[in-house]
Amino acid sequence: xxxxxxxxxxxxxxxxxxxxxxxxxxxxxxxxxxxxxxxxxxxxxxxxxxxxxxxxxxxxxxxxxxxxxxxxxxxxxxxxxxxxxxxxxxxxxxxxxxxxxxxxxxxxxxxxxxxxxxxxxxxxxxxxxxxxxxxxxxxxxxxxxxxxxxxxxxxxxxxxxxxxxxxxxxxxxxxxxxxxxxxxxxxxxxxxxxxxxxxxxxxxxxxxxxxxxxxxxxxxxxxxxxxxxxxxxxxxxxxxxxxxxxxxxxxxxxxxxxxxxxxxxxxxxxxxxxxxxxxxxxxxxxxxxxxxxxxxxxxxxxxxxxxxxxxxxxxxxxxxxxxxxxxxxxxxxxxxxxxxxxxxxxxxxxxxxxxxxxxxxxxxxxxxxxxxxxxxxxxxxxxxxxxxxxxxxxxxxxxxxxxxxxxxxxxxxxxxxxxxxxxxxxxxxxxxxxxxxxxxxxxxxxxxxxxxxxxxxxxxxxxxxxxxxxxxxxxxxxxxxxxxxxxxxxxxxxxxxxxxxxxxxxxxxxxxxx
Amino acid sequence: xxxxxxxxxxxxxxxxxxxxxxxxxxxxxxxxxxxxxxxxxxxxxxxxxxxxxxxxxxxxxxxxxxxxxxxxxxxxxxxxxxxxxxxxxxxxxxxxxxxxxxxxxxxxxxxxxxxxxxxxxxxxxxxxxxxxxxxxxxxxxxxxxxxxxxxxxxxxxxxxxxxxxxxxxxxxxxxxxxxxxxxxx
Numbered sequence: 001x002x003x004x005x006x007x008x009x010x011x012x013x014x015x016x017x018x019x020x021x022x023x024x025x026x027x028x029x030x031x032x033x034x035x036x037x038x039x040x041x042x043x044x045x046x047x048x049x050x051x052x053x054x055x056x057x058x059x060x061x062x063x064x065x066x067x068x069x070x071x072x073x074x075x076x077x078x079x080x081x082x083x084x085x086x087x088x089x090x091x092x093x094x095x096x097x098x099x100x101x102x103x104x105x106x107x108x109x110x111x112x113x114x115x116x117x118x119x120x121x122x123x124x125x126x127x128x129x130x131x132x133x134x135x136x137x138x139x140x141x142x143x144x145x146x147x148x149x150x151x152x153x154x155x156x157x158x159x160x161x162x163x164x165x166x167x168x169x170x171x172x173x174x175x176x177x178x179x180x181x182x183x184x185x186x187x188x189x190x191x192x193x194x195x196x197x198x199x200x201x202x203x204x205x206x207x208x209x210x211x212x213x214x215x216x217x218x219x220x221x222x223x224x225x226x227x228x229x230x231x232x233x234x235x236x237x238x239x240x241x242x243x244x245x246x247x248x249x250x251x252x253x254x255x256x257x258x259x260x261x262x263x264x265x266x267x268x269x270x271x272x273x274x275x276x277x278x279x280x281x282x283x284x285x286x287x288x289x290x291x292x293x294x295x296x297x298x299x300x301x302x303x304x305x306x307x308x309x310x311x312x313x314x315x316x317x318x319x320x321x322x323x324x325x326x327x328x329x330x331x332x333x334x335x336x337x338x339x340x341x342x343x344x345x346x347x348x349x350x351x352x353x354x355x356x357x358x359x360x361x362x363x364x365x366x367x368x369x370x371x372x373x374x375x376x377x378x379x380x381x382x383x384x385x386x387x388x389x390x391x392x393x394x395x396x397x398x399x400x401x402x403x404x405x406x407x408x409x410x411x412x413x414x415x416x417x418x419x420x421x422x423x424x425x426x427x428x429x430x431x432x433x434x435x436x437x438x439x440x441x442x443x444x445x446x447x448x449x450x451x452x453x454x455x456x457x458x459x460x461x462x463x464x465x466x467x468x469x470x471x472x473x474x475x476x477x478x479x480x481x482x483x484x485x486x487x488x489x490x491x492x493x494x495x496x497x498x499x500x501x502x503x504x505x506x507x508x509x510x511x512x513x514x
Numbered sequence: 515x516x517x518x519x520x521x522x523x524x525x526x527x528x529x530x531x532x533x534x535x536x537x538x539x540x541x542x543x544x545x546x547x548x549x550x551x552x553x554x555x556x557x558x559x560x561x562x563x564x565x566x567x568x569x570x571x572x573x574x575x576x577x578x579x580x581x582x583x584x585x586x587x588x589x590x591x592x593x594x595x596x597x598x599x600x601x602x603x604x605x606x607x608x609x610x611x612x613x614x615x616x617x618x619x620x621x622x623x624x625x626x627x628x629x630x631x632x633x634x635x636x637x638x639x640x641x642x643x644x645x646x647x648x649x650x651x652x653x654x655x656x657x658x659x660x661x662x663x664x665x666x667x668x669x670x671x672x673x674x675x676x677x678x679x680x681x682x683x684x685x686x687x688x689x690x691x692x693x694x695x696x697x698x699x
Contacts, residue, residue, distance in 0.1 A: 010639060
């Protein structure tokens with residue numbers, strides 16, 4: 001690098017005028033808003049499912065976790081189109097097709113990736129050209145509508161275009177993403193959902209647009225946009241559902257307008273498939289190949305996750321705790337019950353363990369940790385506010401035999417002798433001192449992988465936490481020093497019947513234990 | 515605050531000098547350091563070093579273009595930190611990508627160790643950049659001075675990524691010929 005770096009040094013010494021010109025040359029003049037193109041992206045149905053509700057203030061913020069100092073210009077008064085029928089209790093009665101009497105849940109779904117997406121934001125892969133023209137007219141209108149709305153100074157909205165089709169239903173989201181020339185960064189420019197985002201949903205097999213939110217649900221079946229447990233959380237936060245129908249909806253995602261304790265409007269993003277998997281029309285397997293142009297698409301059949309899409313969030317009768325209750329259509333009642341009971345036990349064990357290991361851990365954002373969710377391969381309950389900001393806190397391993405916690409010492413007994421590097425990432429004092437595991441309250445294995453450079457060795461990342469520090473250590477361990485009960489030479493940590501459950505524990509900012 | 519007012523704060527050793535610099539050029543410096551280091555905590559550390567160095571440098575130095583002055587210090591601090599962090603391992607960071615691109619233009623066997631050679635190379639680079647049109651020049655500076663990823667260069671200049679890739683490729687070819695003509699390649 002040293003010799004090479006001289007080259008970079010030479011470029012580094014170019015005259016100041018070039019630097020000033022490149023970065024402060026004024027791409028965007030004051031007051032000038034430049035429309036480049038519009039983002040038109042089909043929202044990834046499956047990807048959206050795991051995303052917690054994103055809370056945005058429609059008037060004052062670019063997006064959550066972004067710089068709030070960018071003051072937005074006035075928004076237009078465009079009213080949202082009528083998109084569904086939500087009654088006073090926040091319930092939608094399905095107006096979609098009737099559910100067949102012999103309906104059996106399909107484990108597979110079809111996913112189509114289309115190649116025929118053209119640079120001018122139009123679809124070009126449907127056999128029915130008249131329907132295709134209708135779709136493209138809709139996209140064009142959506143783009144024009146967004147183009148007419150206002151943007152903050154210094155923001156260049158721009159576009160990408162892709163489409164994912166699930167079970168013959170296509171969702172296209174036309175929205176803005178922008179580059180902020182003032183701050184040299186890309187912003188998720190969804191300043192105002194009503195003005196800057198339009199979602200289009202189609203049944204491409206029957207060649208029609210899904211006009212109403214209620215059409216997403218089987219005829220006569222009820223879907224609550226606000227769950228009882230959410231009402232509790234909203235009430236705690238001083239939020240109120242305005243009662244308006246979703247301002248936007250796609251096949252999966254939809255946005256509800258809310259009012260905060262100060263009377264300001266904001267939106268929450270929700271997932272209909274996530275909330276009501278079995279009532280949702282997208283659930284039925286359909287193969288759309290016949291309506292797509294030959295050679296213009298890639299077809300794949302994938303499996304719905306056997307558990308992930310089959311839960312409800314409830315408040316228990318006994319102790320009023322909020323928990324996730326799983327009821328997978330792919331499993332028997334007894335299996336569902338066993339799953340829920342096992343998860344309940346693990347979350348309780350994990351919660352007690354973490355409370356005892358790090359009782360005062362208070363580093364991040366001045367918030368105490370709350371065990372929010374354990375999840376990886378096994379679904380376990382949510383136990384705090386659904387709308388909390390959360391981040392990964394620790395990974396715990398449970399024995400599949402008795403659901404006890406398996407410590408890092410059980411898996412790699414001599415790991416601390418094999419530390420090859422370490423980094424004190426959250427220490428108040430800059431320290432290069434080798435960490436002593438005894439100084440830390442919580443130690444866990446963050447990752448375990450085969451060491452690419454050393455045959456027969458495995459690379460472990462171990463995180464150590466105490467009140468003053470978070471230290472990440474890298475250890476390279478010979479295979480014969482790893483407990484074979486929990487370790488598989490091919491797959492590293494065992495996750496089969498005789499191995500481990502791995503659970504990711506999260507912290508949340510303003511959630512409370514249920 | 516205007517640049518000359520910020521520089522005046524440094525000259526007076528005012529404690530407001532650094533916060534005012536951060537207010538005006540913090541994002542700029544973070545962008546540069548972030549492009550190189552790709553790590554928030556390293557970037558924060560690098561920015562602290564940058565302001566410390568700026569504080570020590572002004573006075574005696576009085577920059578003509580404060581943005582370039584601060585940005586250059588951030589760039590050097592980030593590259594040094596990058597080198598230190600990656601000393602023991604191979605890396606595929608932005609700095610390595612940029613270097614591999616630049617290597618197309620300059621004969622790595624040539625000795626740019628000598629001060630005179632280095633100065634000659636720098637002068638040639640400036641001459642080359644002066645000879646290109648403004649959008650190409652901006653692309654070059656964004657990519658090779660601030661080590662901006664191609665995607666971000668496209669965003670920053672409101673052009674497509676492929677436009678950036680093609681233009682930079684052509685520029686490297688042109689630069690190679692340009693340097694060759696001057697006996698620098």
